[in-house]
Amino acid sequence: MDTTETPEDRQIEDAYGRLGTALAPPADVAVRVGRLVTARRRRRRAALAGVAGLVVVGSVGGAVLLRSGEDGEGEDAVATDTSSTSPHGSFVLSRADGSTYEFDDLTLSCAGTGPGGEKIAPGHIVLFSPFQPDPSGKVLTEPFLYFDGVVDQIDGRSFRLPFESDDGSSDDRAFVLFAAEGETPGTKHPNEVSSAEAGAAGTVRVRHASCGPTPVLDLEADTTLGSEVQQGTLDLKGSFVTP
Amino acid sequence: MPDGPEADRRGGFDDFVVAQSRPLLGFAHALTADPHDAWDLTQETLARIGERWGRMRFEEPAAYARTVMVRLNIDRIRRLKRELPLLAGPDVPEDRATVEVVGELDGWLVEALRTLSPRQRTALALRYVEDLDVRTIAQRMSCSEGTVKSQLSRGTERLREHAREHPPLHTRYGEE
Numbered sequence: 001m002d003t004t005e006t007p008e009d010r011q012i013e014d015a016y017g018r019l020g021t022a023l024a025p026p027a028d029v030a031v032r033v034g035r036l037v038t039a040r041r042r043r044r045r046a047a048l049a050g051v052a053g054l055v056v057v058g059s060v061g062g063a064v065l066l067r068s069g070e071d072g073e074g075e076d077a078v079a080t081d082t083s084s085t086s087p088h089g090s091f092v093l094s095r096a097d098g099s100t101y102e103f104d105d106l107t108l109s110c111a112g113t114g115p116g117g118e119k120i121a122p123g124h125i126v127l128f129s130p131f132q133p134d135p136s137g138k139v140l141t142e143p144f145l146y147f148d149g150v151v152d153q154i155d156g157r158s159f160r161l162p163f164e165s166d167d168g169s170s171d172d173r174a175f176v177l178f179a180a181e182g183e184t185p186g187t188k189h190p191n192e193v194s195s196a197e198a199g200a201a202g203t204v205r206v207r208h209a210s211c212g213p214t215p216v217l218d219l220e221a222d223t224t225l226g227s228e229v230q231q232g233t234l235d236l237k238g239s240f241v242t243p
Numbered sequence: 244m245p246d247g248p249e250a251d252r253r254g255g256f257d258d259f260v261v262a263q264s265r266p267l268l269g270f271a272h273a274l275t276a277d278p279h280d281a282w283d284l285t286q287e288t289l290a291r292i293g294e295r296w297g298r299m300r301f302e303e304p305a306a307y308a309r310t311v312m313v314r315l316n317i318d319r320i321r322r323l324k325r326e327l328p329l330l331a332g333p334d335v336p337e338d339r340a341t342v343e344v345v346g347e348l349d350g351w352l353v354e355a356l357r358t359l360s361p362r363q364r365t366a367l368a369l370r371y372v373e374d375l376d377v378r379t380i381a382q383r384m385s386c387s388e389g390t391v392k393s394q395l396s397r398g399t400e401r402l403r404e405h406a407r408e409h410p411p412l413h414t415r416y417g418e419e
Contacts, residue, residue, distance in 0.1 A: 008406035012399070015349035015406075016371040020269030022348040023278055025285065026341040029264045030257040036286055037256075037293035164295075 091221060091238030093143055093179055101181070103129045103145040106240055110151075110211035125151050125209050125217055127240060140182035140190065145236075147219065149175035154206040161223055162200035177204055179225060179236055193234045197226025200233070216242045256296040260289055263305055268342070270309060273368035274316045276356035282342040288312040309373065313383050317361050351409035355402050363398035366391055 026032065090104035108127050112120050120126055127147040132140065153174035164173065177195040195204060202223035210216045220239040227233060264285060271281035271288075288311050292304065356364055362384070369380045377395070381388045 006403055008403040009399075011406045012352070012402050013371060015352040016273060016368075018346060018348050019273055019352060020266075020372050022344055022346040023265075023268050023272050023281060024343045024345040025264040025268050025282070026343070030260045032341075033260050033264075033286060033289045033293060034257070036290035040290055040294050 089219075089238060089240030091145055091236055091240070093145070093181070094235040094237070096232050101143045103143070103238070105130055106145070108215050108217055108240070108242065110215040123151050123211070125149050125154075125211055125215055127217060127219065140180060143179060143181035146178045147175065148178075149206065149209060151209045151211050155209045156207065158203055158205045159195075161195050161202050161204065162197060162226060163204070164196045175204065175206070177221060177223065177225065177236070179234060191231040191234065192228045193225035193231075193236075194228055195223065195225060197228055199226030200224060214242075218242065256293050259296075259304060260293075263308060264289065266305075267308055267312065270368060270372055271312060271316070273356075273372045274312065274361075274364055276353050276364065278342045278344065284312055284316055287315060291315075310383055313365055313369070314385075317365055317384070349409075351405045352402070355405035359398050359401060360394075362386075363394045363401075366394035367398045367402070370395055 089106065090102050091106075093101045093103065106127055106129055108125070109120065110125050112126075125148075127145075129145040130142070131144055132142040150173075157174075159175065163175070173196060175195070178193070180190070180192045182190050194200070200223065202221070204223060205220040207218035207220070208216060209218070218239075218241050221236055223236050224233045225236055267288060268281055268285045271284040272278065275281045275284060288308055291311055292308055356367075359367070365384060366380055369375045369383055375383065377388050377391050380395075381391045384391065
C-alpha cells in the first residue's frame with residue numbers, strides 16, 4: 001500500500017469522521033432490538049419443531065429417511081432400511097434428580113421441509129426424535145432430541161462443548177445438539193438445552209457424516225448440555241450409527 | 244420489562260444497546276454507505292449478540308460486535324436485507340424511516356464508497372473509523388495482510404480521486 005500522504009487524505013479522514021456520526025438510531029432502539037432477539041429465538045424453536053414435525057405428519061416430499069429403534073416400517077418413513085445393517089442407536093437424557101429418558105426412535109434425514117415449508121438447508125444432516133406436543137401444540141408430552149450438522153464441517157471431527165459459531169449466531173454453527181422437555185416432576189419449568197450454551201461440556205464425535213442417496217451418520221455424544229432458558233444442565237449420552 | 248433472571252439479562256443488554264447503537268450505526272454507515280443498510284446491519288448485529296447475552300461471556304462486547312458486523316457485511320448483507328422484514332414479522336413497524344440523519348456528511352464520500360466492493364469498504368472503515376493497523380484489519384477480516392494492503396490501496400486511491408473532484412462540501416441525504 002502506498003503510504004505517502006496526499007492532500008486529499010486529510011479530507012478523507014474528516015469525511016469519515018462526519019460519516020460515522022451522521023446517523024442516529026431511533027429512541028426506542030433497545031425495544032426494537034429486543035423484538036428481533038425474541039423473533040430469532042422464536043424462529044429457531046419453530047424450525048426445530050418443524051423438522052421434528054415431519055415425524056408427526058409423515059410427509060417429507062422426497063426426503064430419504066432412516067429410522068432407528070423400531071424394526072417395523074414406520075408409516076411416516078419414505079424409505080426404511082430393514083436389513084440387518086439398519087441404523088441403530090439411542091441417547092439417554094439424565095436429569096439432576098437421577099431420572100432418565102431414552103431416545104430410541106430416531107429419524108435421520110438430509111432433506112425435507114420445516115415450518116412454513118422451508119427446506120432443510122442443503123448440506124445439512126439432521127437426526128431427531130418424534131415431536132409430540134399436547135393438543136395445544138405448545139407443550140411437549142415427551143422429551144425431544146434434535147441434531148443438525150453441516151456435513152462438510154462435521155464429517156470425521158470431534159467437538160468439545162460448548163461449541164459455538166465464530167459470531168455467536170445460531171445460523172452459522174457447524175452443528176447443534178439440542179434437547180427439550182416439558183414440565184416434569186423433577187423440574188419446575190420446561191427445559192431446552194443445547195451444545196452451544198454456557199454450561200455445556202463433554203464431546204460430540206462425528207466419525208462419519210454424508211448426504212447421498214442415503215444419509216449416513218456415525219455420531220457419538222458424551223455431553224452435558226447447557227440450558228437456554230435458565231434451567232439446569234442435562235446430561236446426554238449415546239450414539240447413532242448407520243451402516 | 245419482565246421480572247427475574249430475564250429482566251437482569253435484558254437489563255444489561257438494553258444498556259449495551261443504548262450505549263453502543265449509535266457508534267455501531269456509524270461504523271455500519273462506513274461499511275455500507277447506505278443509512279438503511281447501516282440500520283439493518285446494526286440491528287442484526289445487536290440481535291445476534293442479544294441472542295447470546297447472559298449465556299456467553301463477552302470480554303469486550305463492543306469489539307466483538309464490530310467483528311460480528313464486519314463478517315455480516317462481507318458475507319451476508321444481501322441475505323440479511325431479504326430476511327430482516329420476514330424475521331421481524333407484520334407486528335414489527337417498518338424500520339426504514341427510523342434512522343435519523345443528525346449530522347452533515349460528505350456526498351462525494353458516500354458516492355465513492357458505493358463504487359467499492361464490500362471488502363474494500365470494510366478495510367477502509369477499519370482503517371479510518373476504527374484506526375486499526377493492517378495486521379489487525381487482516382485478523383478482523385479473516386484474510387492475509389497482503390489482501391488488506393491491496394484492498395486499502397485500491398480503495399484509498401478511489402477515494403482520493405473522488406476527493407480531488409469534489410471540494411469539501413457537506414450535504415444531507417436527499418440534498419443536491
